[in-house]
Amino acid sequence: MINEQIRDKEVRLIGVDGEQLGIMPSREALKLAQEAELDLVKIAPTAKPPVCKIIDYGKYRYELARKEKEAKKKQKTVEIKEIRMSPNIDSNDLNTKMNAAKKFLSKGDKVKVTLRFRGREMAHMQSSKHILDDFAAELAEVAVVEKAPKLEGRSISMVLAEKK
Numbered sequence: 001m002i003n004e005q006i007r008d009k010e011v012r013l014i015g016v017d018g019e020q021l022g023i024m025p026s027r028e029a030l031k032l033a034q035e036a037e038l039d040l041v042k043i044a045p046t047a048k049p050p051v052c053k054i055i056d057y058g059k060y061r062y063e064l065a066r067k068e069k070e071a072k073k074k075q076k077t078v079e080i081k082e083i084r085m086s087p088n089i090d091s092n093d094l095n096t097k098m099n100a101a102k103k104f105l106s107k108g109d110k111v112k113v114t115l116r117f118r119g120r121e122m123a124h125m126q127s128s129k130h131i132l133d134d135f136a137a138e139l140a141e142v143a144v145v146e147k148a149p150k151l152e153g154r155s156i157s158m159v160l161a162e163k164k
Helices: 026-035 057-073 091-106 119-124 126-138
Strands: 010-014 020-025 039-044 051-055 080-085 110-116 143-152 155-162
Touching: 010 026, 020 026, 026 039, 026 051, 039 057, 051 057, 080 091, 091 110, 091 126, 091 155, 110 126, 119 126, 126 143, 126 155
Parallel strands: 010 051, 080 110
Antiparallel strands: 010 020, 039 051, 110 155, 143 155
């Protein structure tokens, strides 16, 4: 809230240089802000009485936007990379998939390992679950199983995350 939008009877006022000007009626505070050719901005609306500051509102909004942008820049978005395999995968192919998973985990991403079944492979779903267990056991030193292997339609999938 700025200037005339502030409807409180009394406000705690902070001056241009950050000095405390004390508790005063909001009209008087607005008058002081207009004399300084600046805006009266409500900084802490929940305080008793609310805290207002005499500042340039445009500059204040710019500073808030800059701080928000800076905080956003420091965030790390975690992606989920998927590795698909079939139940009759060869050991060399499995090693290649494990290396790819290690690379994804080292970058900080999560890895969803999916074992897809087609046609007659559907009859042997439970006997193929060991492939995912072996995959997780091989990567145990760099990854932890975040979501255990679960049957989802025509596939079994699990999620691995980097070990902290």
